[in-house]
Amino acid sequence: MKKTNKWSVRDVITTALLTTLLVVIQLAVNMICMVNDFVSMVLSVGITMFLCAPVYFLMVSRVHKRFVTLAYMTILGFIFLAMGNWYLLPYYMAVGVICEIILWNNGWESKKKLTAAWTISSLLYNGVNLLPLWFFRDTYESFALSAGMEQSYIDSFVRYYSSSVWLVFIILFTTICGFAGSLVSGKLIQKHFKKAGVL
Amino acid sequence: MQRTDAAISVKLWALVCTIMGISLTSNMVLTCVLAMCGFTFLAVQRNFRLLRGFGVFYLILAILLCLIRFYGLHMMVFSEFHVLMFWNLSPVFIVGWDLITTPPGELAAFLSYIHTPTPIILGVLVMFRFFPTMRAELKCVWQSMRNRGLTSPSQLLCHPAVSCEYVLIPILLRCLQIADQLSVSAVARGAENPAKRGSYYSRKINFSDSVWFVVWSSVTALFLVLGGVRL
Numbered sequence: 001m002k003k004t005n006k007w008s009v010r011d012v013i014t015t016a017l018l019t020t021l022l023v024v025i026q027l028a029v030n031m032i033c034m035v036n037d038f039v040s041m042v043l044s045v046g047i048t049m050f051l052c053a054p055v056y057f058l059m060v061s062r063v064h065k066r067f068v069t070l071a072y073m074t075i076l077g078f079i080f081l082a083m084g085n086w087y088l089l090p091y092y093m094a095v096g097v098i099c100e101i102i103l104w105n106n107g108w109e110s111k112k113k114l115t116a117a118w119t120i121s122s123l124l125y126n127g128v129n130l131l132p133l134w135f136f137r138d139t140y141e142s143f144a145l146s147a148g149m150e151q152s153y154i155d156s157f158v159r160y161y162s163s164s165v166w167l168v169f170i171i172l173f174t175t176i177c178g179f180a181g182s183l184v185s186g187k188l189i190q191k192h193f194k195k196a197g198v199l
Numbered sequence: 200m201q202r203t204d205a206a207i208s209v210k211l212w213a214l215v216c217t218i219m220g221i222s223l224t225s226n227m228v229l230t231c232v233l234a235m236c237g238f239t240f241l242a243v244q245r246n247f248r249l250l251r252g253f254g255v256f257y258l259i260l261a262i263l264l265c266l267i268r269f270y271g272l273h274m275m276v277f278s279e280f281h282v283l284m285f286w287n288l289s290p291v292f293i294v295g296w297d298l299i300t301t302p303p304g305e306l307a308a309f310l311s312y313i314h315t316p317t318p319i320i321l322g323v324l325v326m327f328r329f330f331p332t333m334r335a336e337l338k339c340v341w342q343s344m345r346n347r348g349l350t351s352p353s354q355l356l357c358h359p360a361v362s363c364e365y366v367l368i369p370i371l372l373r374c375l376q377i378a379d380q381l382s383v384s385a386v387a388r389g390a391e392n393p394a395k396r397g398s399y400y401s402r403k404i405n406f407s408d409s410v411w412f413v414v415w416s417s418v419t420a421l422f423l424v425l426g427g428v429r430l
Contacts, residue, residue, distance in 0.1 A: 009321065009390050010382035016322035017378050020329040021370070035276045051363070058371055075326075082214075082291055084221040142225075192368050198375050 011063045018059040019072045022052050023079055041160045042170055045129060046177035049122035053181030054188050056118055060108045061189060061199050069103065069117060070096035085132055095124045115182035122178020126171055133161050202245050206408040207309035210298045213240060213411070216419040217290040226426035227283065228264075233290035236418045240411065241297060249300065253293050260286050299327050308398035317390055325381065332377065333370075340369045 026048050033044035060068050073096030077089035099117040107113035141154055160166040193199045204210075220233050234257060241250040263282045266272035273279070303324050310320045344350050344365055355362050389396075 007318065008382070009318075009385050010378060012318045012321050013325050013381050013385070014375070014378040016325040017329065017374050017381075018371075020326045021333070021374060024329075024333070034278065034281045037278050040278070040281075051367075054367060055371065058375075062375065081222075082218055082295065083288055084218070084291075086222050188364070188368070192372075196372065198372065 005065050007063075007065060007067075011065060014062055015059060015068055015071050018055055018062075019075050022055050022059075022072065023076060025052050025055065026076075038160075041129065042166070043173065045126055045170070046122075046174040049118075049125060049174060049178040050181035050184075053118055053178065054185040057114055057182070057185040057189055058193060058199075060103070060114060060117075061193075064108050066104065067100060068108075069099040069121070072096065073099070073121070080128070087131060087135065088128065091127050091131060095121055095127075098124070111186045115179065115186070118182045118185075119175060119179045122181075123171065123175045125178075126174055130161060133158060203243075204246075204301060204305070205240070205244055205411055206402055206404050207298075207301060207306055208404065209408045209411045209415075210294070210301065213237070213294045213415045214291070214298055216415045217294050220419050220422050221287055221291060223423060223428045224426045225429040227287045229422065229426040230287050230290055231261075232418065232422045232425075234293060236415065237290050237293035237297075240415075241293065243407075243411075244297070246297060246300075249293075249296060253289070253296070257289055260289065299330070301327075302400070303328060304398065304400040305402065307396075308400040308402070311396040311398060312401065317396075321385060321390060336370060336373050337366075340366055343369075 029048045029051060030040070030044055033040045033047065056069075056072070059072070070093070073092040074089075077092035080088035080092070099121055102117045102120065103113055107117065137158070141151075145151070145154070155162075160170065189199065217233050217237065221227075221230055224230065238250060238254065238257075241247075241253070260282060263272070263274075264286055267279050267282065274282075306327065307320055307324060310323065341350065348354070349362065349365055
C-alpha cells in the first residue's frame with residue numbers, strides 16, 4: 001500500500017500529546033533550575049535538551065511524516081508568545097524549518113538525521129535565554145532597577161551572556177547535551193519501543 | 200456554588216488582552232492591574248478554587264517584591280529576576296488556566312462555530328486535557344516504583360539515570376496508548392467526516408459577556424496608556 005504524507009487523526013493526537021509533554025518537561029526543568037542562577041542561566045538548557053531527546057525521537061519516529069518538528073517548534077513558539085516573548089515564535093518556526101530540511105527525505109528512519117536535527121535544535125534552543133537579553137537588555141535593566149535591584153547585582157546576573165567565554169561554554173555544553181541525549185534516545189528507542197512493537 | 204463560566208470568546212479575548220499587555224508594556228510592575236482584572240473575572244465566574252490558588256501565589260509574589268524593593272532582599276535559592284518574571288506573567292497564567300479548565304465540549308463547540316480546522320480542534324483539546332490525565336499516570340508510575348522499592352532517596356541519588364528511565368519509559372508508552380485510544384474515539388465520533396459539526400454545548404453571548412469584552416479592552420488600553428508601550 002502506498003504511504004501518504006497526509007496526517008491522520010492519530011498523527012495529530014500523538015504530536016499534540018508528545019509536544020505538550022516536551023513543553024511540560026522543558027518548563028519543569030527550567031523551574032527546578034531557577035533555584036540557582038548558574039544552573040538556570042548556564043546549565044538548564046543543556047539539561048532540558050538531554051531529557052527531551054527521547055520524547056522527540058519517539059514523536060518523530062512514531063508519526064513517521066514530515067512537519068512534526070515544525071508543528072512542535074510552532075507550538076513551543078506560541079507558548080513563548082503567551083509569555084510575552086513574541087519574537088521567539090518566528091525564531092522557533094525558523095528552527096523548525098531547518099530541522100524539517102534535515103529530515104526531509106525520510107529522515108525519521110535515519111538515526112543520524114534525527115541526531116543531527118536534535119543537535120541543531122539544541123544549539124539554536126539557546127535563543128530562549130539569549131534573544132530576550134540581547135534584544136531587550138535595556139528594558140530588562142530598567143525593569144529590574146525599577147523593582148529595586150542594584151546595578152552591580154544586575155551586571156553579575158547577566159555576566160554569563162555578556163562574556164564571550166561563558167557564551168562559548170553555554171553553546172558548547174548545550175550542543176553536547178543535545179548530541180548525548182540523541183545517542184541515549186537511539187538506544188532507548190531500540191531497547192524499549194521497537195522491542196515492544198510500538199514503532 | 201455552581202460555576203458560571205463566561206463564553207469562550209470572552210475568555211480568549213481576555214487571554215489576547217493579557218498577552219498583548221505584558222508583551223507591549225514598558226512598566227512590568229504595573230501588570231498588577233491586569234492581574235486584578237483577572238481575579239475579578241474569576242470571582243464573577245464563581246471560580247473560587249482557582250481564585251484561591253492564584254490569590255495565595257500572587258500574595259507571596261507581592262510580599263517578595265516588596266521585600267526586594269524596600270528592604271533589598273537578595274535570595275540565595277530563587278533569584279529576584281524570577282520573582283519579577285512570575286509577577287509579570289501572572290495575568291496570563293490566571294486567564295490561561297481559566298481557559299484550560301473550561302469543559303472541553305464548550306471549547307470544541309466554539310472552535311467548530313468559528314470554522315477551525317478539525318486537526319487544530321483535536322490538538323487543542325488533547326493539550327488542554329493533558330494535565331489531569333498525566334497527573335493520574337504519574338501517580339500510577341510512582342506507586343509501582345514504590346512497590347518495587349525504587350523511590351528511596353538513596354536509590355534516586357545513586358542511580359539518577361536509571362530512575363529517569365523508570366519514569367520516562369512508562370509515561371511515554373502510556374502516552375502512545377492514550378493517543379491511540381483517543382484517535383479511535385475521535386474517528387468513531389466522526390472527526391474525519393468533512394461535514395459541519397453540531398454540538399450540544401452551543402452557548403450564545405449574553406449581556407454579561409458583552410460587558411466583559413468592554414472591560415478587558417478598556418483595562419488593557421488604560422494599562423498600556425498608563426504604563427507606556429515598548430516597541
